[in-house]
Amino acid sequence: xxxxxxxxxFFCLIGTTTSTQAQTSAExxxxxxxxxxxxxxxxxxxTQLEQRLAVAEQKNIRQPTEPDPQTTEYRQxxxxxxxxxxxxxxxxxxxxxxxxQGQAWRxxxxxxxxxxxxxxxAGEAGPLPEGLSLGEIELNISGNVDxxxxxxxTVPIAVEDGEVEVELEEAWIETxxxxxxxxxxxxxxxxxxxxxxxxxxxSWNFVDQPLAYQVFLGNQYLDDGAQLRWLAxxxxxxxxxxxxxxxxxxxxxxxxxxxxxxxxxxxxSGGDIGFSHSWQAGISYLQADAQERASGSEDSPLMFxxxxxxxxxxxxxxxxxxxxxxxxxxxFQTEYLWRNEDGFYNHSEDPILAYDxxxxxxxxxxxxxxxxxxxMGVRYDQLSSSDPGQSFIGTDLMPTERNPYRYSIxxxxxxxxxxxxxLQYTFDRAGMLDDNQWGLQYTFSIGAHGAHSF
Numbered sequence: 298x299x300x301x302x303x304x305x306x307f308f309c310l311i312g313t314t315t316s317t318q319a320q321t322s323a324e325x326x327x328x329x330x331x332x333x334x335x336x337x338x339x340x341x342x343x344t345q346l347e348q349r350l351a352v353a354e355q356k357n358i359r360q361p362t363e364p365d366p367q368t369t370e371y372r373q374x375x376x377x378x379x380x381x382x383x384x385x386x387x388x389x390x391x392x393x394x395x396x397x398q399g400q401a402w403r404x405x406x407x408x409x410x411x412x413x414x415x416x417x418x419a420g421e422a423g424p425l426p427e428g429l430s431l432g433e434i435e436l437n438i439s440g441n442v443d444x445x446x447x448x449x450x451t452v453p454i455a456v457e458d459g460e461v462e463v464e465l466e467e468a469w470i471e472t473x474x475x476x477x478x479x480x481x482x483x484x485x486x487x488x489x490x491x492x493x494x495x496x497x498x499x500s501w502n503f504v505d506q507p508l509a510y511q512v513f514l515g516n517q518y519l520d521d522g523a524q525l526r527w528l529a530x531x532x533x534x535x536x537x538x539x540x541x542x543x544x545x546x547x548x549x550x551x552x553x554x555x556x557x558x559x560x561x562x563x564x565x566s567g568g569d570i571g572f573s574h575s576w577q578a579g580i581s582y583l584q585a586d587a588q589e590r591a592s593g594s595e596d597s598p599l600m601f602x603x604x605x606x607x608x609x610x611x612x613x614x615x616x617x618x619x620x621x622x623x624x625x626x627x628x629f630q631t632e633y634l635w636r637n638e639d640g641f642y643n644h645s646e647d648p649i650l651a652y653d654x655x656x657x658x659x660x661x662x663x664x665x666x667x668x669x670x671x672x673m674g675v676r677y678d679q680l681s682s683s684d685p686g687q688s689f690i691g692t693d694l695m696p697t698e699r700n701p702y703r704y705s706i707x708x709x710x711x712x713x714x715x716x717x718x719x720l721q722y723t724f725d726r727a728g729m730l731d732d733n734q735w736g737l738q739y740t741f742s743i744g745a746h747g748a749h750s751f
Contacts, residue, residue, distance in 0.1 A: 603640010
């Protein structure tokens with residue numbers, strides 16, 4: 298009978314242990330089920346975020362981001378300086394930025410009545426003004442209209458002949474959500490032809506544009522119109538584009554063809570080679586019809602009526618150790634431009650002269666940053682022209698036997714991405730007189746500042 302209590306205690310312990318084991322097994326099963334559910338939710342969330350990221354990348358400005366070798370800011374390439382697309386309505390709170398520019402310039406050969414024999418000059422072509430001068434003060438306003446459109450406005454303020462002039466430079470709307478890698482821009486904008494044309498003055502590597510841009514595009518081609526671009530769904534960068542513009546600006550003029558005076562096409566590709574090298578190459582075509590396009594002297598202008606055809610080829614190579622250009626970087630770029638103008642000139646003192654001439658221009662430049670904040674660069678540019686005929690002997694449109702050319706050297710210092718001081722020297726053998734030019738330039742920006750293109 299003494300064993301009975303022990304037997305009863307033994308069975309009680311077995312029952313308790315069995316109950317505890319059953320309870321523990323149930324809890325483990327619940328934990329496993331909860332963990333499986335969390336894993337499923339987590340994977341579903343990742344999938345959703347990846348889908349949203351893919352959509353956002355298609356809506357955003359369409360080129361790979363990379364460090365800007367000119368400053369320490371990061372860029373997303375294109376064409377022009379562009380606002381970064383953001384979700385939400387920004388119409389009541391746009392980004393506003395101001396860029397201050399000025400220079401002190403000196404010429405040895407004089408800059409009054411500057412001309413390049415054989416090449417009509419218009420727009421903003423020609424040397425920089427001598428002495429101390431306030432360059433363009435550029436006011437930029439940008440923001441997303443909604444989830445489908447973004448907008449950009451550029452208003453330069455300049456002083457000319459002692460008077461303050463305010464100009465509407467850019468005013469465009471661009472889509473953010475077109476399918477299949479398409480984007481549409483309408484309004485006033487810098488054309489996407491060539492490598493330099495759509496870049497704002499403050500992002501240039503030299504104080505002035507190459508000779509070919511000055512002669513063939515009046516410094517930069519800007520007009521009212523529409524631009525359509527397509528970004529190919531490839532592993533490397535490939536963009537195709539077309540534009541139709543009004544044709545009011547040089548090299549067009551007079552808004553020919555009922556205000557559809559200029560057409561352009563461009564194709565551009567690029568990619569990375571390893572971690573330290575990247576490249577971009579492209580070709581562009583512009584056709585412009587002109588009706589009494591003025592060039593040369595304002596008192597006695599040359600009036601051209603006819604068609605301009607311009608072909609452009611570009612190539613850019615960039616190097617930065619392991620892709621980090623904040624410490625060191627090197628950029629080489631070159632462009633070749635070929636132009637044919639077919640029509641006639643009407644000079645105020647001469648009869649109508651038939652004109653059919655081929656002209657060429659090119660430049661090559663290299664800019665090196667050996668250590669942070671400091672850069673140095675060299676550039677060579679040259680023009681050439683065929684003979685327009687005996688009728689043009691004695692006029693500004695007859696080229697000389699010597700091809701016009703220049704070379705420039707520069708050094709600049711940037712305390713940050715918002716400030717830069719530059720020293721530049723140029724030897725100019727494009728005009729009638731050999732000209733040694735040197736000067737200082739400053740560029741400062743405050744407020745919002747859009748990302749620069751490749």
